[in-house]
Amino acid sequence: MDFIVEVSARHVHLTQEHVEALFGEGHELTFDRPLSQPGQFLSKEKVTIKNGERKIERVSILGPVRKASQVEISKTDCVGLRAEAFIRESGDLEGTAPIEIEGPEGSITLPEGLIIAKRHIHMTPETAAEAGVKDKDVVSVAVDTDGRKTIFGDVVVRVSEKFALAMHIDTDEANGANVPRNGCQGRIIDIEF
Ligand SMILES: [Zn+2]
Known part of the structure; x- marks a missing residue:
């Protein structure tokens, strides 16, 4: 059985609470285009992820909002950010590294949630x-x-x-x-x- 192998660029998943903390009260993610998984979409909003002085700008946010926020980056991004991230399945965040997320209206620090997604x-x-x-x-x-x-x-x-x-x-x-x-x-x- 053949199937498509798709490439996921670095991205963020956010809770509604965190969307509002970063983009303002009452803000909702804006649909840009659909992804292959039913109901999932790329949003128009972008954020900056930061580890101390190191940062990556214009990181995509995937919708819809989730129960927990997480940041999925590559190993190369980890090297650039001087951050340690574990290879984990999406949602398996316990004990993972902290990361700061900056939006136009505010910033948040996730105490854990930085991962390299397991294929x-x-x-x-x-x-x-x-x-x-x-x-x-x-x-x-x-x-x-x-x-x-x-x-x-x-x-x-x-x-x-x-x-x-x-x-x-x-x-x-x-x-x-x-x-x-x-x-x-x-x-x-x-x-x-
Ligand atoms: Zn996937």
Whole structure:
């Protein structure tokens, strides 16, 4: 089974409370364009993320708002920010590093929530059954890219009725494997290493 491997650039997820702290009371995220996962969207708002004196500007915010705020960056971003981030699944924030977020109307400090997202495949239950995998399985995925064919291990399978079939990697992983910005095809392969 082939599926699209999409490249996730650095981004932020925010609670409604934090949207208002950064953009003003009563502010709601503005829809810019839809993402592949049903209901998810890129917002028009941008923020700056900061670690002490180091910062990255114009970081995207993905909507809709969530129950907890988190910042997903690449390992390269971590080096630039002099920040330590752990490779975690989205939402698994306990014990992760702090990060400051600055908006036009205010700033917040997350005591934890800075992560490098663990690569993963979103699947519906039907697709998972067809592929012979289940939620939380860890698989390997091959990508046949121009000049840099790569096998990604440690890919987590995430299954939900709400998902659309797609694998997500970050910009470091994409660049390392020469995956174009608009993605490439991937397939699960039976290999242990
Ligand atoms: Zn994803």
